[in-house]
Amino acid sequence: MAQYETHIPLDLPAKIQHYIDGAFVDSRDGETFEVINPVTNETYIHAAAGQAADVDTAVAAASRAFAAGTWSSALPRVRSRVLHKIADIVEERGARLAELETFDTGLPITQARSQGKRAAENFRFFADLIVAQHDHAFKVPGQQANYVNRKPIGVAGLITPWNTPFMLESWKLAPALATGNSVVLKPAEFTPLSAGLWAEIFEEAGLPTGVFNLVHGIGEQAGDALVKHPDVPLISFTGESSTGQLIFANAAPHLKGLSMELGGKSPAIVFADADLEAAVNATIFGVFSLNGERCTAGSRILVERSIYDEFVDRYAAQAKRVKVGFPHDSDTEVGALVHPEHFGKVSSYVELGKTEARLVAGGGRPEGFETGNFIQPTVFADVPPQARIFQEEIFGPVVAITPFDTEEEALELANNTKYGLAAYVWTNDLKRSHNFAQAVEAGMVWLNSNNVRDLRTPFGGVKASGLGHEGGYRSIDFYTDQQAVHINLGEVHNPVFGKAD
């Protein structure tokens, strides 16, 4: 590890604090939690552990800012300029951001760089969308005109996971702010480091004080307090399906607006007529990029029997060549998993897989990485659909390959989990690809492609993978109320009650 120590980023903050009403602050009770470096598993910093009292202060600041109207009533063009400035600054600080993100999450540096670019793009996209936004008007000639008033809702509670934290935060922050809401962000406790950058960036870009607030802490404490806060009318959550279920129940008494982006176990279906090389390359990237800690990972590969053996051989050989290394190293393709707890979970699935299927690549720690959360890209073949490694989200560099004989069987296998986030279909048969896309139970389908997303499209899952969609106009809808205004243009039409004789 000596070789690694030199790669700790310079100028790390002394501690991680909340950011409330324009100031960095500790928790009111002074409580903190430990944050660890995923390469050494040593604590490198302490973060403020927010409790209900801290969430109360943040929500009060956000509510005041909303009521003041400087941001909530600003013209779309004014908000758009600030959002573009935010995007500019995120781009300018891309190198620093990637350095911090890689250090905190264990993601390979090259992939952390693209996450920073995507975060900037999210702000630019909503900056443009908000000025181009138009709302419906409906006319009944001579009788009635109707139009829609779109209004920000108030304080949005944003709860985010630890995989690609900065990018996923941008995904919620950009539309919530673009539409004029105030926000309280609660980032994941495994990876709190990069969230503080937002405070500096927003201040520099001219976002009014109190519009953005950040409360760190444990999910069951800070997150829970945000979900149950009566003055937070909407919660956008990304995380595990089981956490989503709990949040749903906790928000029910308040009838909050909820957006749930949850877990996945997405299938990649490879038919015999597919471009095999493209399919192998894409499905390798699809499950091993971002350390496999990716909600849309194609973690089940279903392959038509006639090409099955060839596919498995090529896939296993290529998986063995995927380079595991230190996250800061620009050659690294798979870095360190985020946390020893998560490493334990992924490792236990690898051991389980050895009892459920045929191991054809990986299966443990890579040579030379005796400590830290490193795991080899691991491939299981002949995985039966009832196996737990077929059914359950592992969220690491582990893939299950299963053969099929007919299109019907492929569809049955694809739909045979509780999840329904994404699906990837590899075939050169035009009719089959579209019909399969229509039939597969997935919120998003890619045909002959890896996960490449146009920001205008809806993002979200079905079944246990989520409720509601964000992305493009769906985000604008989620973060706004649509008030219908009805104008009478003719006679007043109603029966007269209590008419004088």
Ligand code: NAD
């Ligand atoms: P998680 O559910 O453990 O935590 C997510 C966030 O919720 C964290 O900030 C956590 O502190 C908070 N939280 C936990 N318990 C809470 C509670 N009771 N009340 C309020 N907040 C609470 O998820 P994770 O392990 O951080 O992230 C990985 C999961 O996220 C995977 O299942 C992955 O598939 C999913 N994910 C989904 C998408 C998507 O868009 N569908 C994207 C990325 C990740």
